[in-house]
Amino acid sequence: MNGVHDMGGMQNMGPVRVEKNEPVFHAEWERRVFAMDDAIDGDWPGGAGRYQQELIPPAEYLRMSYYERWLRSLSERLVKSGLVTRKELETGIAEGGNTQGRKVLRADEVRAAIARGFPATRSVAATAKFHVGERVRARNINTTGHTRLPRYARGKQGTIARDHGVFAFNDSRVQGLGEKPQHLYSVSFAARELWGPAAAANDSVHLDLWDDHLEPA
Amino acid sequence: MSTTRRDLLATALTAAGAAAAPRLAGAEESHDHPEPEHQAVPSDPALRTRALESVLVARGLVDRAALDALVDAYEREIGPRNGARVIARAWVDEDYKRRLLSNATAAIAELGFGGEEGEQMVAVENTPRVHNLVVCTLCSCYPWPVLGLPPLWYKSAAYRSRSVIDPRGLLKELGLELAPEVDVRVWDSTAEVRYLVLPERPAGTAKLSEAELAALVTRDAMVGIARVTVASGGARA
Numbered sequence: 001m002n003g004v005h006d007m008g009g010m011q012n013m014g015p016v017r018v019e020k021n022e023p024v025f026h027a028e029w030e031r032r033v034f035a036m037d038d039a040i041d042g043d044w045p046g047g048a049g050r051y052q053q054e055l056i057p058p059a060e061y062l063r064m065s066y067y068e069r070w071l072r073s074l075s076e077r078l079v080k081s082g083l084v085t086r087k088e089l090e091t092g093i094a095e096g097g098n099t100q101g102r103k104v105l106r107a108d109e110v111r112a113a114i115a116r117g118f119p120a121t122r123s124v125a126a127t128a129k130f131h132v133g134e135r136v137r138a139r140n141i142n143t144t145g146h147t148r149l150p151r152y153a154r155g156k157q158g159t160i161a162r163d164h165g166v167f168a169f170n171d172s173r174v175q176g177l178g179e180k181p182q183h184l185y186s187v188s189f190a191a192r193e194l195w196g197p198a199a200a201a202n203d204s205v206h207l208d209l210w211d212d213h214l215e216p217a
Numbered sequence: 218m219s220t221t222r223r224d225l226l227a228t229a230l231t232a233a234g235a236a237a238a239p240r241l242a243g244a245e246e247s248h249d250h251p252e253p254e255h256q257a258v259p260s261d262p263a264l265r266t267r268a269l270e271s272v273l274v275a276r277g278l279v280d281r282a283a284l285d286a287l288v289d290a291y292e293r294e295i296g297p298r299n300g301a302r303v304i305a306r307a308w309v310d311e312d313y314k315r316r317l318l319s320n321a322t323a324a325i326a327e328l329g330f331g332g333e334e335g336e337q338m339v340a341v342e343n344t345p346r347v348h349n350l351v352v353c354t355l356c357s358c359y360p361w362p363v364l365g366l367p368p369l370w371y372k373s374a375a376y377r378s379r380s381v382i383d384p385r386g387l388l389k390e391l392g393l394e395l396a397p398e399v400d401v402r403v404w405d406s407t408a409e410v411r412y413l414v415l416p417e418r419p420a421g422t423a424k425l426s427e428a429e430l431a432a433l434v435t436r437d438a439m440v441g442i443a444r445v446t447v448a449s450g451g452a453r454a
Contacts, residue, residue, distance in 0.1 A: 005356065013375040013377075016375045018370045024365065032270055036273060050355075068262050071269070075269060084272050094275030099276045106283055107286040110287055114287075115333075117331070117336040121409075148355065162339075200385065202399075206403065208409070
């Protein structure tokens with residue numbers, strides 16, 4: 001989706017302010033939102049939380065703080081999945097009773113869950129369409145769904161710098177359209193190719209893109 | 218926050234049906250936090266979060282003790298001290314550095330770090346000719362096992378938008394001016410690989426131990442917005 005989340009290259013967003021001795025969280029509710037989002041097993045595909053954030057209308061997205069977006073995303077996913085109702089979210093009172101048969105993360109399982117993570121690599125055979133050193137062009141796609149191909153790189157030429165191996169394809173799996181495992185590459189784009197002659201000749205942006213994002217240059 | 222405001226907050230949280238004792242210290246907004254003003258009563262997201270947690274616990278979808286354990290892990294243990302140990306090891310051990318640059322996931326696992334949001338890692342090396350900078354323009358991808366959760370500036374619209382189009386101007390504003398002949402490489406980590414910058418080892422540190430070197434390495438240097446200096450001290454910032 002060509003949403004406001006796709007910020008690379010936008011201007012006039014103000015200065016970058018680095019907070020001294022910044023705490024990990026700035027309020028108690030942020031701790032709880034982070035932990036709930038991390039702990040809950042909603043049977044959602046990897047990346048679903050991000051896609052749900054991208055669906056927040058642009059003006060709201062920009063006004064919300066980081067964890068407000070997480071809270072919105074988590075709440076919407078829970079309602080869509082039928083795990084909670086909007087009324088429950090409003091009142092804080094559970095009406096549906098205990099949800100049976102669902103795996104719930106316990107405190108003594110947390111360390112193992114963190115160590116396991118959610119690997120997106122897939123051990124299936126997939127032929128690499130491109131090879132290190134090859135010139136490629138990022139496709140000019142404008143999906144209303146989810147994509148990891150930022151607008152600023154679409155239609156631009158780059159060079160395959162590294163083949164990361166086979167990964168689930170987020171553009172597809174996040175929307176429940178299957179994992180479509182394929183090669184993921186680091187693609188190097190010259191800053192001048194992306195931003196024109198004012199950019200430094202020796203600068204570059206490396207983007208991780210999947211086979212389906214690319215075509216031969 | 219005054220005592221009166223603290224009491225008000227406690228009262229309001231109780232009235233909101235707080236099932237778990239609120240951590241009052243944590244409920245205070247941080248003082249130099251660039252978000253909206255402090256509030257005497259819980260902000261709307263605080264109330265909605267409490268409602269959500271109550272429902273999820275009652276429905277058996279989350280376990281409160283597990284939430285506490287997750288917060289504890291990311292607040293007290295998983296942070297930039299981990300990354301600093303990786304960097305210091307690479308500075309003192311050439312073989313380790315080679316392993317780090319060729320297979321960062323495995324090299325980082327040698328020190329016991331890995332997992333969520335760092336399942337696939339790549340390390341990129343700063344040299345006198347190359348400066349690396351990491352961003353996620355689409356969201357907030359960040360190598361949690363070695364750096365912890367990302368700071369506000371990394372997640373800000375200002376950083377996400379500008380780092381790719383004007384990295385030199387951005388770095389200069391942050392106090393890091395790069396010579397024209399230095400190549401700037403920006404790593405926009407929007408997929409499933411997470412990046413760690415291996416900063417240059419500062420001059421005058423030949424006699425420092427690995428632990429002393431680690432104490433110099435900052436989070437900001439491992440993202441690429443700062444250099445490591447003998448005065449930088451500590452991965453807290």
